[in-house]
Amino acid sequence: MVQVRMEANILGANELLARKNRAVFAGRGMLVVNLMSSPGSGKTTLLEKTIDHLQGQITLGVIEGDLYTDQDARRIEEKGVQVVQINTEGACHLDAGMISKAYENLSDREMDLLFIENVGNLVCPAEFDLGEDFKAVVMSVAEGNDKPLKYPLIFREAKVILLNKMDLLPYTDFSLERFGHDLEQINPTAPVFKVSGRTGEGMAEWIEWLLGEVKGKRAENIKAF
Numbered sequence: 001m002v003q004v005r006m007e008a009n010i011l012g013a014n015e016l017l018a019r020k021n022r023a024v025f026a027g028r029g030m031l032v033v034n035l036m037s038s039p040g041s042g043k044t045t046l047l048e049k050t051i052d053h054l055q056g057q058i059t060l061g062v063i064e065g066d067l068y069t070d071q072d073a074r075r076i077e078e079k080g081v082q083v084v085q086i087n088t089e090g091a092c093h094l095d096a097g098m099i100s101k102a103y104e105n106l107s108d109r110e111m112d113l114l115f116i117e118n119v120g121n122l123v124c125p126a127e128f129d130l131g132e133d134f135k136a137v138v139m140s141v142a143e144g145n146d147k148p149l150k151y152p153l154i155f156r157e158a159k160v161i162l163l164n165k166m167d168l169l170p171y172t173d174f175s176l177e178r179f180g181h182d183l184e185q186i187n188p189t190a191p192v193f194k195v196s197g198r199t200g201e202g203m204a205e206w207i208e209w210l211l212g213e214v215k216g217k218r219a220e221n222i223k224a225f
């Protein structure tokens with residue numbers, strides 16, 4: 001009983017901070033994307049490729065969440081994009097308080113698009129609102145077909161799904177048909193982009209969709225003032 005109440009309190013406190021974050025981000029007209037997946041699905045690789053496409057077109061920032069290391073943040077820094085690393089020291093997800101502190105530490109807090117790479121985990125991150133505009137879920141074809149039905153919350157919460165490592169499809173038993181069928185039951189409206197961080201397949205379509213979201217956010221902000 002006590003444990004359940006504590007969890008409710010943690011989530012309640014997080015909710016308040018997430019609301020504050022959302023208000024700050026909205027006031028600046030920037031789109032904030034919470035990128036989630038299991039470990040190794042390709043979040044950082046897809047971020048690197050996304051940055052390659054977007055640099056020069058819009059301004060970007062990245063908050064990297066990891067248990068211990070700063071390896072992913074260094075990969076982003078090499079691209080010349082401002083980045084702040086959060087180390088959760090064992091916690092399996094990011095929360096809104098961590099994001100607020102990390103955001104304050106970005107060198108330039110005005111940008112068009114802020115990416116948050118969450119800790120690699122298909123369970124805990126889905127439960128924590130960070131104040132983002134939407135959650136994007138990456139899944140790779142190497143993970144097997146059972147993931148959407150086994151971890152429905154994260155797939156239900158996603159506004160968009162990136163099915164990564166399409167270059168490996170011929171070497172797996174992954175069924176695109178079954179994936180589509182399972183998603184139909186959990187989240188029939190989310191667009192699915194079939195991509196490869198290795199070959200660049202599908203990236204143009206993903207970038208076009210993402211830029212549409214950035215523009216939509218900007219237009220919303222202009223209307224509000």
Ligand SMILES: Nc1nc2c(ncn2[C@@H]2O[C@H](COP(=O)(O)OP(=O)(O)OP(=O)(O)O)[C@@H](O)[C@H]2O)c(=O)[nH]1
Pocket residue numbers: 037038039040041042043044045046072119120121164165166167168195196197198199
């Ligand atoms: N073949 C293939 N390998 C990929 C692709 N995308 C990523 N990888 C590889 O998959 C491994 C993990 O990629 P990352 O981008 O680090 O994955 P991640 O989701 O950021 O991992 P964590 O941050 O540890 O959760 C690396 O060895 C990548 O080179 C892809 O589309 N195809």
Ligand SMILES: [Mg+2]
Pocket residue numbers: 043044045072117
């Ligand atoms: Mg990563």
